[in-house]
Amino acid sequence: MENIILGLLLLNSRTIYQLRKRINEGLDLMYSCSTGSIQAAIKKLLKSDCISFNEINENGKLKKLYSITEEGKKQFKLWINSSIDSDASKNPELTKIYFMGFSEKETRIKIIENHILDLRNNYVYLDKICKDGENMLTEMQENEILFYQLQTAKYGRDITLFNIDWYTQLLKIIRSK
Numbered sequence: 001m002e003n004i005i006l007g008l009l010l011l012n013s014r015t016i017y018q019l020r021k022r023i024n025e026g027l028d029l030m031y032s033c034s035t036g037s038i039q040a041a042i043k044k045l046l047k048s049d050c051i052s053f054n055e056i057n058e059n060g061k062l063k064k065l066y067s068i069t070e071e072g073k074k075q076f077k078l079w080i081n082s083s084i085d086s087d088a089s090k091n092p093e094l095t096k097i098y099f100m101g102f103s104e105k106e107t108r109i110k111i112i113e114n115h116i117l118d119l120r121n122n123y124v125y126l127d128k129i130c131k132d133g134e135n136m137l138t139e140m141q142e143n144e145i146l147f148y149q150l151q152t153a154k155y156g157r158d159i160t161l162f163n164i165d166w167y168t169q170l171l172k173i174i175r176s177k
Contacts, residue, residue, distance in 0.1 A: 001033060001041040002050070006076040009051060009068040011145070016042065016064070026129075026149075042066065050075050097170075105174065112171045119164045126157035 008014060008022055016038055023033050045051040050072030053064040068076070100108050133150035137143065 001037055002045055003076060003079045004033075005038070005041050005045060005066075006050060006068055006072050007080075009066060009072070010076060013065050013067040015066070019066070045072065048075070105177075108174055109171065112167055112174070116164060116167050116171065119160055119167065123157060123160045123164060126153055126160060129153045130157050 004023065004027060005019060008019055012018075014022065016035065020033065020035055020038055023038075042051070046053070048071070049069055051066050052069050053066045055062050056065050057063075096111075100111075103111075130150065130153050133146065133153055137146055137150060
């Protein structure tokens, strides 16, 4: 969570509310968060001098606007330039499939049908992000940050399509038994 916050703060200074909103609107398929997990990460980043804050008055309310420090930029650079963890692609939800033989056939079918529906909704959402990103990239010409954000959205879209196909095949097999 700390590196996600540092990356978002490299783009713009933000409040906790803005951080959570941005994570939920663009990174939610990669990482889920709560306000509590963001607050815990913020405390850790403040303690290590990776971020700082200014209090701003917004509509009569005092809010903390967080910004990345030079130390935070150094820490983020170390993280972003390190190897990609191949173990990070594990999917804990597959354990549900692994043990699905313990549930009733109709329950299995219903669970997988609902999952396919959710996957299809995610696919539509990601496909729109990809199309919008392609248009933005064309308009902005070569923007390296946007380019890699778009590649991540394409990965999410493509892996979602793979999962739709995989679960659809599994559903056919279960129904035929």
